[in-house]
Amino acid sequence: MPRRALSEHRPYLLLSLLAGISYFFxxxxxxxxxxxxxxKGAAVAFLAVYATQRGRGLDGALIAIVMALGALGDVAIEIDLIAGGAGFALAHLVAIALYLRNLRIKRPGSQNAAALALAVFAPLLAWLITRNDPDWEIATGYAALLGLMAATAWLSRFPRYRVGLGAVLFIVSDLLILGGEAGGLDPAVAGWLIWPLYYAAQFLIVTGVVQTLRVKPTAG
Known part of the structure; x- marks a missing residue:
């Protein structure tokens, strides 16, 4: 990234990091x-601003929308878990559209298998965690969408060590939320892990997508 671009646009990432790290404390x-x-919402909202400023074309707009919906979900979930989940579900749908637009042309069998595992095990684990909860259908359905988001991210042209890893961290974070809500996980443990994993996921995803778009704006 050019030096001038760093000096002009790093503040949005720095502001996001400042909000994200300080919120934990x-x-x-x-x-x-x-x-x-x-x-709380400011942490990912600044990532949405970063994506708006640095992203390119329709894909840049899509990742900005993903982050904006994530910030909305962060706020809404403090009021109602279902409302927050709806915000994130919309974000996952937009992310899936983004990743499907940017699938890798060559996808080895091992990577297809990894993507399939993400798509299958996310809802399976969610069901195992919440099967005795009255809202287990909602949790499992949400996790199915989350798993599909992670699977398509894994198969996309965006770097797996950033976007793919971020999607996996997102799954772990949300499963910890479900575990805490279902009573199968100590809330204190969940509290220490959920936010760092979630914020790291969003940070890795947005920076991985945006920097790829700046180098090669279109797939192919």
């Missing part, structure tokens, strides 16, 4: 609920 503080929700 204040999440359980006595700060007012509304302010804390804004603080």
């Amino acid at each position: 204040v999440a359980d503080s006595a700060i007012g609920g509304a302010w804390l929700m804004v603080w």
Whole structure:
């Protein structure tokens, strides 16, 4: 990335990092609920601004929308788990469209198998975690969409060590949320792990997609 571009656009990533890292330390503080929700949402909202500024073409717009919907989900989930999940479900649908537009031309059998495993095991694990919960259908259905997002990310032309890994971290983070809600995981443990994994996932995804688009804007 050119030096000038770094000086002009790094602030959005730095602001995101500042909000994301600091939120981890204040999440359980006595700060007012509304302010804390804004603080939380700002972390990924700044990633959406970064994607808007640095992305190119329709794919750049799509990744910006993914991040914006993620920020909306971050805020909504503090009010209602289902509402937050709906925001993330919309984000996953847009992400799937993005990744399908950018599938790798050559996809080895091993990578297809890895993608299939992500698509299958995400909802399977969600069902195992929540099968005794009255809302297990919603959780499993959401996880199926999450798994499809991760599978298509894995098969896309975007770097697997960033976008693919980010999608996997997203799965882990959401499974931890389900585990905490279902009572199968100590909420204190979940609290320490969920936000770092989730934020790292979003950061890896957006930077991996945007930097790829700047080098090679279209698939092929």
